[in-house]
Amino acid sequence: MKIHTGEDYINSLRGRGLRVFLFGEIVEEPVDHPMIRPSINAVAKTYDLAIKVPELASVISPFTGERVSRFLHVCTNVEDLVLQNKMQRKLGQLTGTCFQRCVGMDAFNSLYSVSFEMDEKYGTTYHQRMKSFLTKMHQYNYVVGGAMTDVKGDRSLPPRLQADQDMFVRVTKRTDKGVYISGAKAHQTGCINSHWMVVMPTMRLGEKDKDFAIIGAIPVDAQGITYIYGRQSCDTRSMEGGSIDAGNAKYGGQEAMVILDNVFIPNEYVFMNGEYDFAAMLVERFTTYHRRSYVCKSGVGDVLIGASAAIVEMNGVPKASHIKDKLVEMTHLNETIYGTGIAASYQGYETKSGAYICDEMLANVCKHHVTKMPYEIGRLAQDLAGGLVATLPSEKDLNHPEIGALLRKYLRGKADVPTEDRMRVLRLIENMTLGRNAVGYLTESMHGAGSPQAQRIQIGRMMQLEYKKRLAKIIAGVETETDKDILIDELSGYFSRVFSL
């Protein structure tokens, strides 16, 4: 049955019998687990947004002619790239957390063009398989996760030289019907909340690492998969009942380790099988899309800025100039993230397959901002919140027949603001800067889509120092300008693409 609403989606996850471990036990039904449910609610919101604002969060499928989630759409123009970012910011604003669907979206956007170019070189049929797979996903309007990050073992060694060959996902057996794969993928966002996942290599591979060059789609309930749920700071608060101490009781992110033990992928769902020379292209295109997808954090930042503005009002000091200045600083940082991300999309261009990809330099700059700016925004939020953000008594104390009244009296800020409201906002700031959603807002901002150094390497590769030195030398009178200097822009390729230079 095709999924339309958030509720349809939640029901579609029931009864799948996934092997999910949490706290040393198998989770009978993830949908009903109080620690897992907030992450499911966040994904459900992507469906509800598509119903409320279809032009933002859905598209007409080129494969089925029906409306499907924008998260399942391959971009065919700049507007598509830009709308992805606008949808991401909106969902960050509505959930205050990671809504988990961008990895899959960015995976098959990159795979769409890479499979085309693989076929062009090798005469394979991966691109057609990819289209058939997408058609199927569109028919059901499924959630598709992307599984890239291998556990990697000894970081100084390539896959084939690892003491344990399972440190990178690899092909263990090939038959004429398909391939079997084993290994593990670490910190997989939203994997348990997905219907399918696309397994991809994590880095550039050489010929001797051919068996690690595998891309395939697997239903998340396929035989041989075990999920081990990742803990988040303060996660058990969601199991204590009540709705204040969780900070954001409704929404949360999800990461889990996925262990693949000889999982079978039939040929129709295999999109790379040994073409090691395309692994780097896939990883680079994926990270180009994904690093500007981190504009999601500007939506989450909007919530934190809002919480900070609300708490200073509840404290009675919204007009103090240093407080206003801090809110301005937070906004400046937040908009810088958004500005670079959406600029990367606006500078998008067409690949051979017809799919559009965003500007690599600006995408990397966006993600690199994200590794720093949310921390500064979080620091300022804690500054504005005051020490109570970390010393607040519990919801149970607030509701205690004897001490509850004392807390309501002594924790009051402005006289006309209920103490409970003030506590709720403080808990939200705690949630986003120290608690469950600090995983998404801070640490995932640091490491998701590649740790800071990965962006610095890319920025370093693209910074064109020779070209810039020449510009300086011409202006300084050391060298003389020629027509070539006027026509060629080596900085981003943007002008060359737009003006066909």
Ligand code: SF4
């Ligand atoms: Fe999407 Fe952001 Fe979550 Fe990544 S961190 S899946 S980009 S919401």
Ligand code: FE
């Ligand atoms: Fe992420």
